[in-house]
Amino acid sequence: MSLEVAVIVPTYNRADLIVPALQSILGQSLRPAEVIVVDDGSRDNTEAAVRQFGSAVKYLCIDNSGECRARNVGVSASSAPWVAFCDSDDIWHPEKLRLQALVFESVPEAEYGFTNFKTVVDGEWSATTKFDTSPAGYWELPRRDVTPESFVVDVSMFPSLLRHQPIFPSTLVMKRSFFEAAGRWREPLGRTPSVDMEFHLRCVSHPPVAVVATPVVGIRKHAGNFSGDVLRTLMGEVEILKYVLAHNPDAAKHADAIQEQIMLRSADAAETAFAAGQLDKARQLLKGVPYNRRSWRQKLKGLIAASPKSVGEKLQKATAALARQDTVSRA
Secondary structure, three states: EEEEEEEEEEEEOOOOOOOHHHHHOOOOOOOOOOEEEEEEOOOOOOHHHHHHOOOHOOEEEEOOOOHHHHHHHHHHHOOEEEEEOOOOOEEEEEOHHHHHHHHHHHOOOOOOOEEEEEEOOOEEEEEOOOHHOOOOOOOOOOEEEEOOOOEEEOOHHHHHHHHOOOOOOOOEEEEEEHHHHHOOOOOHHOOOOOOOHHHHHHHOOOOOOEEEEEEEEEEEEOOOHHOOOOOHHHHHHHHHHHHHHHHHHHHHHHHHHHHHHHHHHHHHHHHHHOOOOOOOHHHHOOOOHHHOOOOOOHHHHHHHHHHOOHHEEOOOOOOOHHHHHHHHHHH
C-alpha cells in the first residue's frame, strides 16, 4: 500500500490528552509518512508530552491563533502527497488509515474522504456510531460500494450536510492538491465553534467522496470540548452558515436551504438561551426567526425576553418552573 499521509495534529493545552492521540496515530497499521503537532501557544506541558515521542513526531509552536491556522501551518510544514487531521483529544483505531487508503487506491478519482466515528467518555466507546444518528434516508445517495466497509458518494453532499453533519476533522484524509484547491481552512473563523462545517461544505461539493462506514475514530468528550456548550455551538453554527451564504461559491444554488437552517438553528439557540435565563441573547436570536414561523411558545418567550428586565426574569423563572412540572407529569 503506497499512500503516503502526513498527519496534522493541532493542539492547545492538551498535555493530559495528546499522548493517547499520538500513540494511536503512530500505531497505525499503515504508518504515517509524517506526524506534525502544531502547538497553538499552549501554557501547559504540551511540549514535554510531545517531545517524549522523539523524532517520530515533529513539534511546532505558534502564537495562539486558533485551530484553523494551526492546521494550515501543519500542512505547510509537511511534504507527503496526502494529509490527514487528528484533533489532539481524539484517538484512532489502528486500521483507520489503511481502510481509507484502500478506498483511494481503488477509486483514484476520489481525493477527499472521511470515516464514521464513536464518542468516547472516560475511556468507554459509545454503543452507537455517528452514522447511526443520521436521519432516515440520509445515505440513500448515488454511491458505489468499494469494500465491505466503504463506499464513494458520486454527488455533492452539500444539501445533506446542511441537514446533518456526520464529519469531524479527525476522520479526514485528502490529497494535498485537493486541500489547496479547496482553499485551506479559513483562518479568520478559527475561534468560532463549528468552524469545520464551513470547510466540509466546501469539500463535499466535489465528488466522489470516499466514506469508510466503520467507526475507526473515537471523538473524546470531556469538559474542555467546545461542543459541550450547546448554546455556544448553536450560535457558532448560525455564524458559520451566514458566512457560507456570503462566501461559498455553491451557496447560491442552496440559498433557501441555508436560510432555513439559519432560522432553525437561531430558534434552537434562542430556546437554549431563554432556558438559561439569558433573555437579551434570546431576544437577539429570535430576530433570526420570522414572526410567522415562530411557535406560540416562541412568541410568548419573545414577549417575555422583550419585557423590562425585572419583569422578564420573573416570568422566565415561572415559565421554566411550569416546563419542569410538565416534564415530570409526562414521565
